[in-house]
Amino acid sequence: MSVLSLLIFLPIAFSVVILLLPENLKGYFKWITVGVTAVEFLLTIWVYLQFDQHTEGFQFLVQKDWITLPLGSLGVASIDYLIGVDGISMPMVLLTGLVMFIGSISSFEIGQKEKAYYALYLLLTGSVIGCFVALDMFLFYLFFEFMLLPMYFLIGIWGGPRKEYASIKFFIYTLVGSLFILVVMIGLYLSAIDPVETALQTGLISELEQVTPNLISEIQRLLAEGRLPSEQLVHTFDLRFLPDPNNFLPESWLHIFSNISIGGMGLRSWAFIFLLIGFGIKLPAVPVHTWLPDAHVEAPTPVSVVLAGILLKIGGYGLLRIAYPIFPEAASELAFVIALVGVVSILYGAYNALAMNDLKKLIAYSSVSHMGFVLLGIASLTSEGINGAVFQMFSHGILSAMLFVLVGVLYSRTHDRRINSYQGLASKMPVYTALTAVAFFASLGLPAFSGFIGEFFTLIGGFNSLYFPKWVTGLGVLGLVLGAGYFLWTLQRMFFGKFWSRYEESVLSDLNTREKLMLFPLAILALIFGIFPHLVFDVSNQAVNELIKLFA
16 A cells, blocks of 8 residues: 555544444543554655655656446546645645644543544544545545535534534535535536546557657547547546646537637636635635634634644645646636735734634634735745745644644633633743744744745735736735734733733643643744745745746
8 A cells, every 4th residue: 555545544444443442442542543643644754755856746646447437428437546746735745644643632632422533533634635645636526525524523513602503604615615616527527538548448559558748649639630539538537637728628618719608708717716716615715714713613622723724725725736727827817816815815814813802713813814825825826926825834734733722721721712811821821821922923924933934925926926916915915914913912911911810820720741742843843944944845846836837
């Protein structure tokens, strides 16, 4: 079994193991989960260290025939088990390993229905990894949808007082987004072929070893001339072939020269908008963000850690992996609108964070603001902007996980997240205060921390973009000022001044060993990636430059 397959199926297998164990062994469920996620994290580190930064294309590639179905005049349906990583997915895989491990340690606070909780948590781990390594769009969609179920139950069973409302809202929003993606996926499947499998099907070659660039060009020429029998065309979901317009049927709806339009806009533009909505909900971008604050407020701490640290990144990743490579002309036409949505998300999220008294809601709205920088960087269609967006996703994953763990520490002691319930905590919880200050300063973009690097490069990309005016990015800079405002104001109100709390001093103990094990590594990583950003940029740059070529 390949290492990527192991990353997917190891946690899924152990989720089944936990379900089969008797209830009287419930004390072992958390240790099994920590052990599995620790192995996952070590494997992602190994994949990162083995990743060749100078190689084009996908690495650790695994391709197996999965579903092949002849459909007569509709051709042959082909779906593969196809996985691999490149410079865009590699940082996300590494981040997943880290955050799921931290989340498993944070899960020690779960005290009810432990068997179901840890089984669902491991199921979620495998599904998320699957999203980031899948290179067949059908396989990606399968993991994308499968991920909804464990998250729905994790919020709906172990959440707060309004957990049912929050979980249903999360499920409905994400499911609606999934339907938009599904429509496009079906359209792409009907429009594109796999030139390699088609060559095998038509008898031009007898084995894969005979494939050459000239052969693929020949298949594409015959396709354009309509000289290939329709029943021998192998339709595909392969994300390596879908970005090439030469693999599209000449008369298909999503061919680059298709004349079909709705409301004065071509079908390819509509397909891109559908993907933008689907992944924008997951990101989340304003105005389809309203599920996020409710989900965060009601979710238990480890689920908030995973939701902010990993699941939001699938929205940005989906745009970079699917929407932008397949529909580059639509992406460039709509760049101004996308950048404007990104800036609105930055400012709207920041303004709402300023108004929050619930610490968890403040961090939730700050996530909306910070993910707006990701959208701005992607919309810039520049190397520095997209590299910055990938870095921002990676950095935000570390910092948001740290912030939600910090909220969970305080909530576990007092069951109160209100900012105005505390003052002068620095005198009672000095280590906790120091780590909170690190997380706040890193998140507001202080130089030497990872948050600064991501925001700086997305803004540089925005100012250098040829697709929208510079004033759009200029408005985004205001988000940095507002971010400093809500983080510093919260720090001043909660941690400085004379000590006061609604609760007894005895409950406000400083960090224990388990909490330090979660927070210190995250703080150190925020500093390391802030000082040595090349650890991400060296990995992502090659793949980003390949993506940029599609817009030349």
